[in-house]
Amino acid sequence: MADIIAASRRWNNASSLTGALIFTGEYFAHYIEGDEKAIDQLKLKIRRDPRHTDIVTLSEGPISQRRFARWAIAYAGASQYVAQAIALPLREIDRPGKSGVNKLLRLMDEFVSQDYSHA
Numbered sequence: 001m002a003d004i005i006a007a008s009r010r011w012n013n014a015s016s017l018t019g020a021l022i023f024t025g026e027y028f029a030h031y032i033e034g035d036e037k038a039i040d041q042l043k044l045k046i047r048r049d050p051r052h053t054d055i056v057t058l059s060e061g062p063i064s065q066r067r068f069a070r071w072a073i074a075y076a077g078a079s080q081y082v083a084q085a086i087a088l089p090l091r092e093i094d095r096p097g098k099s100g101v102n103k104l105l106r107l108m109d110e111f112v113s114q115d116y117s118h119a
């Protein structure tokens with residue numbers, strides 16, 4: 001994780017990408033915001049990375065303002081609470097509404113506002 005965070009901080013800063021990453025020990029959930037081309041480029045890099053598999057995009061689209069503007073990659077590590085928060089949107093993948101994604105994002109907001117993470 002230290003390697004991933006260090007590389008991400010460098011690249012994301014250079015590409016004006018911001019966002020948050022949480023990890024349960026089994027699953028990652030990653031929220032990325034920035035220029036569409038920069039995001040597409042990063043998605044290619046992440047897809048090539050053998051350190052994880054079965055990548056799913058839960059939600060994507062334009063936003064009016066950044067949610068994690070101060071964070072190249074806010075990071076929160078494993079906890080049971082985080083594991084449950086990730087399981088919810090994964091169960092909802094084929095259902096409309098996707099309230100699980102919003103819950104997951106609010107959890108990321110919480111970590112950032114409580115300064116559990118390191119930008």
Ligand SMILES: Cc1cc2nc3c(=O)[nH]c(=O)nc-3n(C[C@H](O)[C@H](O)[C@H](O)COP(=O)(O)O)c2cc1C
Pocket residue numbers: 004007008009011012021028030042045046047048049051052073
């Ligand atoms: C869950 C996960 C999230 C990642 N997030 C980022 C990221 O936000 N920015 C980044 O530059 N690399 C990220 N990486 C690392 C990339 O997958 C890749 O190893 C790195 O960008 C170097 O890519 P390259 O060797 O193709 O240039 C992430 C890797 C994992 C497993």
